[in-house]
Amino acid sequence: MSTQLLKWAYEELADAGVASPQADAEALLAHALAVDRAEVRRLAVLGREVPDDAAHAFAGLVARRVAREPLQHLTGVAAFRHLELAVGPGVFVPRPETEEVAQVAIDEAAKVIADREGAGAVVVDLCTGSGAIALAVATEVPGARVHAVELDKDAHAWAERNVDALSAAAGVEAGATPEDQDPPERIVRLVKGDARTALYGIDGMADVVVSNPPYVPPDAVPVDPEVAEHDPAVALYGLGPDGLEVPRGITSAAARLLRPGGLYVMEHAEVQAEAARAMVAAARDDDGRPVFGEPETRKDLTGRPRMVVARRL
Numbered sequence: 001m002s003t004q005l006l007k008w009a010y011e012e013l014a015d016a017g018v019a020s021p022q023a024d025a026e027a028l029l030a031h032a033l034a035v036d037r038a039e040v041r042r043l044a045v046l047g048r049e050v051p052d053d054a055a056h057a058f059a060g061l062v063a064r065r066v067a068r069e070p071l072q073h074l075t076g077v078a079a080f081r082h083l084e085l086a087v088g089p090g091v092f093v094p095r096p097e098t099e100e101v102a103q104v105a106i107d108e109a110a111k112v113i114a115d116r117e118g119a120g121a122v123v124v125d126l127c128t129g130s131g132a133i134a135l136a137v138a139t140e141v142p143g144a145r146v147h148a149v150e151l152d153k154d155a156h157a158w159a160e161r162n163v164d165a166l167s168a169a170a171g172v173e174a175g176a177t178p179e180d181q182d183p184p185e186r187i188v189r190l191v192k193g194d195a196r197t198a199l200y201g202i203d204g205m206a207d208v209v210v211s212n213p214p215y216v217p218p219d220a221v222p223v224d225p226e227v228a229e230h231d232p233a234v235a236l237y238g239l240g241p242d243g244l245e246v247p248r249g250i251t252s253a254a255a256r257l258l259r260p261g262g263l264y265v266m267e268h269a270e271v272q273a274e275a276a277r278a279m280v281a282a283a284r285d286d287d288g289r290p291v292f293g294e295p296e297t298r299k300d301l302t303g304r305p306r307m308v309v310a311r312r313l
Ligand SMILES: C[S@@+](CC[C@H](N)C(=O)[O-])C[C@H]1O[C@@H](n2cnc3c(N)ncnc32)[C@H](O)[C@@H]1O
Pocket: 092, 093, 094, 095, 098, 126, 127, 128, 129, 130, 131, 132, 133, 149, 150, 151, 152, 155, 193, 194, 195, 196, 211, 212, 213, 214, 215, 234, 235, 236, 246
């Protein structure tokens, strides 16, 4: 019965140290049954049987989760704001705290568009991974023209898949695909390359540059197997003794891409708040002048300092 299966899975997952055994058990049974979690709970309340093939698939999924494969790799989907993004081996699984970084970019882009009475805003997501931030902005802010850059071949392929899927969905909703016309443009312009040097065509034109770059310092190796063994190293480690070598390059790129008054927002680790502010304050143009106004640290919903925000001078 579904209740007994869920109870068994809960105990297996809890024993393995999985942080949210109940939610994961429900999500995996939902995946095995090809239904949503609300339906799983309904079936459990009604005491319904689980068909043998689904029960077998569920047992296999639970065994992989016990071995600490990320839940999102098993279901193939990561929730990010209102989106469901395809993820799997080779791409960083987007995190809830990054939803708040995206919110800053979304609020700023929406404000710019409102101030311009509807004329578009240019938003750049550097180090896009699965495309999470870029696609959140593109789908939540009508009129935003979103560019995204990803270096890693595998991550770029996941981003492309997500951009294609959500672009097709947007085109279908808009009824914009008559047979005699080109397909609608993709909702994010995705570029494969190094975010520190890519996108030269739009220098000084961006209204918002947002980034969740790799920033983990070399002495802060993650302990959770889901992260240590499954998030790609290129997505985690920011290089240099402080983990901020890549973020420094991203900050220079942001300075080049932003128009005067444009907003830069970058996620960092809790312990990097002061260093991230110093990094932004130290950014200089070719003439040695500061490029950003006073950087500010913002907290996530749990009160931890997790992003630096500054305006281009
Ligand atoms: C922490 S992950 C964040 C991914 C995504 N922004 C998110 O929040 O889910 C950092 C991403 O930056 C990519 N990356 C690392 N160095 C890069 C570089 N120099 N240029 C562009 N992308 C880079 C990694 O491959 C990875 O996808």
